[in-house]
Amino acid sequence: MFKYVGKDLPASIVVFLVALPLCLGIALASGAPLFSGLISGIVGGIVAGILSGSHTSVSGPAAGLTVIVYNGIETLGSYEIFLLAVIMAGVLQFILGVVRAGVIGYYFPTSVIKGMLAAIGLILILKQIPHAFGYDVDPEGDMEFIQVDQENTFSEIINAINFIHPGALIVSMICLLVLILLKSTRLSNLKLLSYIPAELWVVLLGIGLNSLFKLQFPDLEIEKSHLVDLPIADNLMDFAAQFTLPDFSALGNTNLYAIAVTVAMVASLETLLSLEAADKLDPKKRISPANRELRAQGVSNVVSGLIGGLPVTAVIVRSTANISAGGQTKLSAILHGVLLLVCIYLIPDFLNLIPLSCLAAILLMVGYKLIEPKIITNMYKKGKDQFIPFAVTIIAIMFSNLLVGIGIGIAVGLLFVIRSNFRKAFTFSEADGDYEMRFNKDVTFINKALILSQLEKVKENSHLVIDASQSTFIDSDIREALDNFKDSAADRNITVEFKGMQNSI
CATH class of the missing domain: 3.30.750.24 (STAS domain)
Structure with missing residues (x-):
């Protein structure tokens, strides 16, 4: 695990920068305490990272569970009771891993998995455009077409055009340009630049630009509402107070068990899909043990529920960021969890200086990597039996959510399999x-x-x-x-x- 520290450490910083706003955004979209998203990010990084057999997959709070979490908290009446459902879901996941239910993940067609990756890339781009413009009404972690503010992906972009923040737009455009230049072959080979991840250079640049605006161009200054917003603890006692304990007195609540089963099933499915997708993106094409992953996620959810965190799953956005940044082993996932824990305690004031538009530039690049034109042309060359399920999956996920879109994609894929067998x-x-x-x-x-x-x-x-x-x-x-x-x-x-x-x- 420590063989590629030189590559895993920079990759962990990139994943940390991507995970930070997503953890907060998913917690906000779920109607849970903001700190709960950070807890699940830490647990997903450290606990799932240690127990998982995947080299490249990264775990944390999942955007696909936001509606389930939101409705679960509302149904059960308190977040403390919902934490019990998270613990029970973790136990169920561990049992699924023991009985070797991970084989389900192998039944998803490649065209659908690639369509899922491309759809997530496209959604990331569309969802980050408002943040790049300085319009930060919708949470970072909201990946649904119909958003928590009842707008949709496209109407949010139109709204953003009407409320452009000049300073935020300048920061995002400059950061995106610098990111492209630093990722170019010529500049990426310079030793001075290669020691620090391009994404970290961009974050420092974003903070520096906003400091310059504050001193020289007050009209362009990016206000606090457009910056990262971490809860700040004055001391260790205050920090510990942000952790929430589950309410074990609610074990007699019958709704608890239905919600636990729902969380376990959806989280397991999203984990298996993300694991399969990460393996396809892995340059070394290593195969991750699915049953071990279910057991790792089960333990992680038990731990997350015990200390006040959201449900944990393997997540493709952070996994993609990890692979793109050169992560080689699971050490990068573990270190990203450690960075989350250390930084939110030691330097929350500094992290709160990061413009959301700067992080949007990073996520725009992550999204582009998932849906760059050559991916679409390669799928098109494979013929309509592969391309149509691929395209349908993209469209279905875009206009619904991850799991519904995957289901539609699989249905279309099966039709083509039947059609092929029918004719041949x-x-x-x-x-x-x-x-x-x-x-x-x-x-x-x-x-x-x-x-x-x-x-x-x-x-x-x-x-x-x-x-x-x-x-x-x-x-x-x-x-x-x-x-x-x-x-x-x-x-x-x-x-x-x-x-x-x-x-x-």
């Missing part, structure tokens, strides 16, 4: 009055209608060979249809010859 299951040919129907693979009731329509083309006084020697399975519906055809064929003087039917179960 058999071939039908005719030569000199003789006919041949050759089964090329497994044949099921799905193929029955097309098989019967082809058999109707067989003319009187002819010979038909039905060759099943290449097929390993023919279901009973097809066998019955073929037998019925053979019985009726005699009336039209058609002889039917079967080959290899005994080889097909």
